[in-house]
Amino acid sequence: xxxxxxxxxxxxxxxxxxxxxxxxxxxxxxxxxxxxxxxxxxxxxxxxxxxxxxxxxxxxxxxxxxxxxxxxxxxxxxxxxxxxxxxxxxxxxxxxxxxxxxxxxxxxxxxxxxxxxxxxxxxxxxxxxxxxxxxxxxxxxxxxxxxxxxxxxxxxxxxxxxxxxxxxxxxxxxxxxxxxxxxxxxxxxxxxxxxxxxxxxxxxxxxxxxx
Amino acid sequence: xxxxxxxxxxxxxxxxxxxxxxxxxxxxxxxxxxxxxxxxxxxxxxxxxxxxxxxxxxxxxxxxxxxxxxxxxxxxxxxxxxxxxxxxxxxxxxxxxxxxxxxxxxxxxxxxxxxxxxxxxxxxxxxxxxxxxxxxxxxxxxxxxxxxxxxxxxxxxxxxxxxxxxxxxxxxxxxxxxxxxxxxxxxxxxxxxxxxxxxxxxxxxxxxxxxxxxxxxxxxxxxxxxxxxxxxxxxxxxxxxxxxxxxxxxxxxxxxxxxxxxxxxxxxxxxxxxxxxxxxxxxx
Numbered sequence: 001x002x003x004x005x006x007x008x009x010x011x012x013x014x015x016x017x018x019x020x021x022x023x024x025x026x027x028x029x030x031x032x033x034x035x036x037x038x039x040x041x042x043x044x045x046x047x048x049x050x051x052x053x054x055x056x057x058x059x060x061x062x063x064x065x066x067x068x069x070x071x072x073x074x075x076x077x078x079x080x081x082x083x084x085x086x087x088x089x090x091x092x093x094x095x096x097x098x099x100x101x102x103x104x105x106x107x108x109x110x111x112x113x114x115x116x117x118x119x120x121x122x123x124x125x126x127x128x129x130x131x132x133x134x135x136x137x138x139x140x141x142x143x144x145x146x147x148x149x150x151x152x153x154x155x156x157x158x159x160x161x162x163x164x165x166x167x168x169x170x171x172x173x174x175x176x177x178x179x180x181x182x183x184x185x186x187x188x189x190x191x192x193x194x195x196x197x198x199x200x201x202x203x204x205x206x207x208x209x210x211x
Numbered sequence: 212x213x214x215x216x217x218x219x220x221x222x223x224x225x226x227x228x229x230x231x232x233x234x235x236x237x238x239x240x241x242x243x244x245x246x247x248x249x250x251x252x253x254x255x256x257x258x259x260x261x262x263x264x265x266x267x268x269x270x271x272x273x274x275x276x277x278x279x280x281x282x283x284x285x286x287x288x289x290x291x292x293x294x295x296x297x298x299x300x301x302x303x304x305x306x307x308x309x310x311x312x313x314x315x316x317x318x319x320x321x322x323x324x325x326x327x328x329x330x331x332x333x334x335x336x337x338x339x340x341x342x343x344x345x346x347x348x349x350x351x352x353x354x355x356x357x358x359x360x361x362x363x364x365x366x367x368x369x370x371x372x373x374x375x376x377x378x379x380x381x382x383x384x385x386x387x388x389x390x391x392x393x394x395x396x397x398x399x400x401x402x403x404x405x406x407x408x409x410x411x412x413x414x415x416x417x418x419x420x421x422x423x424x425x426x427x428x429x430x431x432x433x434x435x436x437x438x439x440x441x442x443x444x445x446x447x448x449x450x451x452x453x454x455x456x457x458x459x460x461x462x463x464x465x466x467x468x469x470x471x472x473x474x475x476x477x478x479x480x481x482x483x484x485x486x487x488x489x490x491x492x493x494x495x
Contacts, residue, residue, distance in 0.1 A: 055257055056258065057256060116256075126468045127367055128367065131367050
């Protein structure tokens with residue numbers, strides 16, 4: 001399946017980029033996100049609990065980040081499993097451009113779905129994915145414009161970490177222009193965790209429905 | 212595949228249902244006809260801890276003629292609607308639509324309340340409810356709440372029903388003698404989820420349509436009422452020029468998403484074909 005879209009986020013581009021790198025904001029905005037865990041330099045695991053109609057399922061996935069251009073764009077390759085329900089893999093790309101005082105966020109996702117959900121969910125793949133993308137962006141825009149943040153579903157491994165919720169280009173001790181694989185404070189890792197959950201969430205959406 | 216383990220309870224009263232829903236929250240599911248829920252469980256797409264069987268609660272089923280509306284209880288099976296004389300006489304759109312709901316065996320168990328609460332984008336009853344201006348009656352500890360069908364279907368699989376509510380009945384306002392209605396849908400095989408469907412209701416005199424309502428299923432996440440298309444047809448005599456203009460407005464008004472089987476253009480095309488067919492039948 002392919003999904004593309006554009007959202008205007010009412011905040012400046014650097015702020016949007018930083019928020020997209022902030023695992024707390026992101027994991028709260030992704031509907032049902034339960035855990036984000038960095039496994040290695042390039043790989044992050046996540047778990048998201050999905051609700052669409054009567055369907056309730058947990059999706060576990062991995063993602064790999066590449067082609068990072070700060071503060072503009074990134075590619076994420078992901079794969080995930082929903083247990084008995086099926087599996088999905090794909091890639092997504094996100095690009096930020098300035099739009100007046102705000103930011104235009106363009107995304108494109110290509111994914112393939114296998115297993116039961118691929119068989120029976122065909123007629124609803126795109127609309128479910130679009131619906132969850134809309135929910136994510138509504139929460140994200142609200143978080144950036146000072147609205148309330150949805151309740152956190154973070155695990156202990158994240159709650160124990162302190163890091164600034166950034167509103168500006170303020171990563172200390174690392175230049176954002178360098179390769180994210182160099183050095184690597186926790187911030188970079190969580191940075192990737194976001195992109196991962198972002199991509200995983202789309203994969204999740206498309207693996208949750210009835211035929 | 213078999214369903215995961217769950218507990219089961221069959222309360223005898225609505226009060227017990229409300230308590231069970233309150234205590235268990237999202238880990239309980241109501242089971243009525245089970246024609247959607249059992250498949251969901253067997254495919255392990257949902258693993259509720261408790262099933263609350265409402266087949267034992269009295270007063271939720273049955274079709275009765277009231278002064279201004281036809282009342283259909285939420286637990287009424289699709290096949291009961293299909294075979295009812297009251298429905299054939301007073302709400303013929305439902306009688307015409309019932310044979311399109313899945314297959315006969317499913318219609319023997321499935322309920323109209325279940326179909327309305329689930330709100331599948333390709334379901335027939337939500338589309339008819341909007342076309343007929345039905346009222347959905349929901350009950351909870353707080354009492355009864357009535358919601359117009361036009362406001363009830365919110366988003367994909369999301370209705371205005373609150374987590375602690377249960378649909379108890381639908382009320383269909385009685386129609387005048389001049390009202391005609393028609394329903395049809397297109398599916399690859401009989402009984403499949405339809406690609407698109409249309410419920411049309413109007414007061415017809417000669418070839419002129421008044422108070423026209425056109426409600427489509429399968430072209431959005433909820434039933435879609437084609438108001439701009441209705442406006443261009445309203446009060447005018449149906450001719451091939453008017454139909455061509457209406458098709459063009461319809462193509463601009465509908466924005467169906469594509470899916471694995473049909474493109475947006477295909478769905479718009481089929482919607483226009485259905486509209487032409489049904490309006491011509493209605494005015495013949």
